[in-house]
Amino acid sequence: MTPQDAPIARAGAGAASGLSRQEGVALWRQIAHTLESEIAGGGHVPGERLPTEAQFSARFQVNRHTVRRALEELSRSGLVRVEQGRGSFIAEDLLAYRVQPRTRFNEWIRRHNMEPSGQPLELGEIAADDGVAAGLGLPAGAPVVRYERLGLADGRPVCLATHHFPLARFPALTAALGACRSISDALAQVGVSDYRRQVTRVTARMPQPREADLLRVPRNRPLLVAENVNVDQDGAVIEFCLARYPTPRVQIVFEP
């Protein structure tokens, strides 16, 4: 019988709490982790009401203070919202990022009935390192436009993206990005009326301090990292984007 089988353990009769004591992991962490898995695991509607602290307390066989400590953690990470006198609720800003050929940031956020906004961080022209060059199909060291931006939904950070464009093809793009509010607009100014997602590669890693600060996540919570390659109508690569999303607020969804 192992801790992560909590739901199963509950079905049976025995060690109902599913927690392991005296093994170096604080109980509240185990509870927070369990709940996080269950919530991020899906099947829950944003806004849905969670069991009361007393019910959790009974389920996990711990004091209510311990449950509160776990909920506090989840609340801090934005996964649940606790309201005095009413109860705890699954946060409404769980964002499913649906990977589709024409996904745009603003549309993604609006689809969740939230207000998109962006905060430009850095804009400049640099030499491509190996990763960027490979993504764009350029030789290493080729000049690229680099644009870093924090994406927000209702004012909360949901995406930190670093975009790269081949400077040779878009000499005027730096100025356009500086003047426009959206990347689509800037690309339109330099002659790209339409583009689509060619490939998305997803992995995960721990945040760097700056990333954690910008995305407002604890440093011990992983980021989803997506590398995207966008191409124009002719199939020529126009952008390589490295996007970082906070978990578990954001999920990436692929549905053909």
Place this chain on the structure above:
Amino acid sequence: MTPQDAPIARAGAGAASGLSRQEGVALWRQIAHTLESEIAGGGHVPGERLPTEAQFSARFQVNRHTVRRALEELSRSGLVRVEQGRGSFIAEDLLAYRVQPRTRFNEWIRRHNMEPSGQPLELGEIAADDGVAAGLGLPAGAPVVRYERLGLADGRPVCLATHHFPLARFPALTAALGACRSISDALAQVGVSDYRRQVTRVTARMPQPREADLLRVPRNRPLLVAENVNVDQDGAVIEFCLARYPTPRVQIVFEP
């Protein structure tokens, strides 16, 4: 006595380090080149730990900065991975998990010219918790077949998957899974000749202790977590799978 006399004093030991000074090639380049040859030359296992910077510094008779400059180069080119507080490691080759309607574990591994194998962990019939029930489109508490399996490539763990199937539709599946080597075979035995991936949701979280042990990853390295829903030819849901992949060994790739 000034520090810069050191190189002269070391002239005798220079031969032992295998480096040539004052000959137009920077020391750090020579070191990088030496290590690159040694690593590419084979005999080293991906993920293996390299000597510490201090040890290299002693071996090559140079300052730690010089070693760091060389390691930085190798890190940039993707040959090694450096982790603060832990050390430097030979980079693992990346397994790109391509999400496609008919992706099967064995085919995925073979495509990377590696030998797939599997290690069954747990097989049983349980009541579905909320997440599983939602994934399968069943009421919570419905009976399901649960099968947990560790997937390996060339003997190294690359995937920890928990599969769930509706027991009502497949009463004989538990026995079939116990007898077959692959899930496809077991499904074929109970009448499912073909199935396809309907949706994949990806997120990331830190591993539970058991997961870290099974996948042979440090407890501080995040896992990619994918939830998959598989359907048969008629579009009926036959499986809900929760798969955990170790980063950075595995990437999930969406390419339409």
Place this chain on the structure above:
DNA sequence: ATGCATTTGTTCGTATGTATG
């Protein structure tokens, strides 16, 4: 839970060799 040893990351300062004008 706490402290300690190990290891990498960062920032000072200093000195040398080479190329440039």
Place this chain on the structure above:
DNA sequence: GCATACATACGAACAAATGCA
């Protein structure tokens, strides 16, 4: 010859992350 700029190399100290007892 001289001034300047730059990459290289060394040394010391400290910060930060990790692992272990």
